[in-house]
Each structure stands twice: as C-alpha cells, then as structure tokens.
Amino acid sequence: MTKQHSELVFLGLGANLNAPLEQIRKATNALSEHAEINLVASSSLYGSKPMGPQDQPDYVNSVVAIETNLSALALLDITQKIELDFGRVRKENRWGPRTLDIDIILFKDQKIDNERLTVPHYGMKTREFVLYPLHEVAPELCLPCGTELTELLKTIDKNSLTILATS
Ligand code: ROI
Secondary structure: OOOOHHHOEEEEEEEOOOOHHHHHHHHHHHHHHOOOEEEEEEOOEEEEOOOOOOOOOOEEEEEEEEEEOOOHHHHHHHHHHHHHHOOOOOOOOOOOOOOOEEEEEEEOOEOEEOOOOEEOOOOHHHOHHHHHHHHHHOOOOEOOOOOEHHHHHOOOOOOOOEEEEOO
C-alpha cells in the first residue's frame, strides 16, 4: 500500500451471527460501492474467539483501509446505516453476539472524542482481532500514540486467531 497512512481511515469489521463470513464480505462491498468511499485495501477474514462472554459463536473479523473526504461523523452515519441494513439491532447487548459491527479504528491522524465517537478506537490496542488484520493492510503503521504497530504486536497474544479466507 503506497498511500500515506495519515491520509487513510481504518475500519474494523466483526460479525458472529447469520453467516458472518458473508456479512463481512457484503459489508466490504457495500463500503466499496459508496460514492464517497475509496476502498484501498482489505485484510484477510480472520476467525477469532469472542472477547467478552464466551457463550456466543466465534467471530469473523477484518480490517479495511479506505480513503474518503467525508468527516468522521458523516462516515459514522454511513457505517451505522450499513449495520442496520444488514439486520443489526442497535440496542443489542453491548458484549453480545452481532450480525455486523463496523468500528472506525483510526481516522487519518485525527483524535476524536465526542458523545458519538472516540477515535482511535478505545479497545484497538488490546484486541488481537483488530491489530493482526490491521498489520496485514498497514505493516509499517505507527499509531497516533507513537507506538509502532509491529512493536505492539510482539506483546499481543494471537488467542487462536486464524485466517479463514482471503478477502
Ligand atoms: N470479539 C471478537 N473476537 N470480535 C469482535 O468483533 C467482537 N466484538 C465485540 C465484542 C462483544 C467485544 N467481542 C468481540 O463487540
């Protein structure tokens, strides 16, 4: 990937209900077909153990890199609409299973903290199912806190993360 990381937006996708592999593939398509979004790269699709309650199916996770001139909140409107289009019920249990989750992980070099959105994503630095796919699409990424992604990964257990399919 030749783009400057500071121009890119990274999204984390996750699903563990209703044919999750297909959910992630279709959601990636929906993003790439949006007029205001240019899909730059998408990671493999990973199988991951649930973080949180264990009495739910394993997840499928991926990370995509996009370019957009949208604001972060306008992009959030779009990702939330895609989640709803895919049958996501908004008030579902915070740590429970979901048809589709699209998180804004990094938005260019911006730090955002308001009632709708916190970027960088608050959990990204501890979640193997975010960091390994992120490394696949941006191996040289330096996080806004100054940490090299490669260095951070040395401390993050894979926790049975496996590649299920290429994107
Ligand atoms: N666990 C995994 N492995 N992947 C996710 O995408 C995911 N999303 C969630 C919680 C419930 C925190 N657990 C997850 O929202």
